Amino acid sequence: MTDHEPLPTAGLQHVTTFCGQCSCGCPELFVDPAADEDRRVVVTDDFGSSIRMSLAQLAVIVDDARNGVLDDLLGAGGSSAPLRAAGAR
Numbered sequence: 001m002t003d004h005e006p007l008p009t010a011g012l013q014h015v016t017t018f019c020g021q022c023s024c025g026c027p028e029l030f031v032d033p034a035a036d037e038d039r040r041v042v043v044t045d046d047f048g049s050s051i052r053m054s055l056a057q058l059a060v061i062v063d064d065a066r067n068g069v070l071d072d073l074l075g076a077g078g079s080s081a082p083l084r085a086a087g088a089r
Contacts, residue, residue, distance in 0.1 A: 007044050 012030035019026035025046035032042050039052040064070065
């Protein structure tokens with residue numbers, strides 16, 4: 001696989017594409033109904049890699065985002081800002 005070759009997604013249910021404004025192979029979120037519960041959520045990136053997590057883990061990320069945990073990362077204008085220490089809230 002090259003750095004920009006998409007991962008096979010047959011059998012996965014597409015949830016959303018992050019960006020979608022270009023043709024660079026944007027990150028995508030899928031659900032794998034055939035996977036074990038702890039590996040059901042699949043996030044692919046534009047470099048041919050993916051991560052898997054449970055729906056419970058995804059819920060923590062969504063809750064953290066809603067509660068502003070990621071705000072410093074994105075900065076006020078959406079630009080990059082220094083990262084907080086891992087696990088800092």
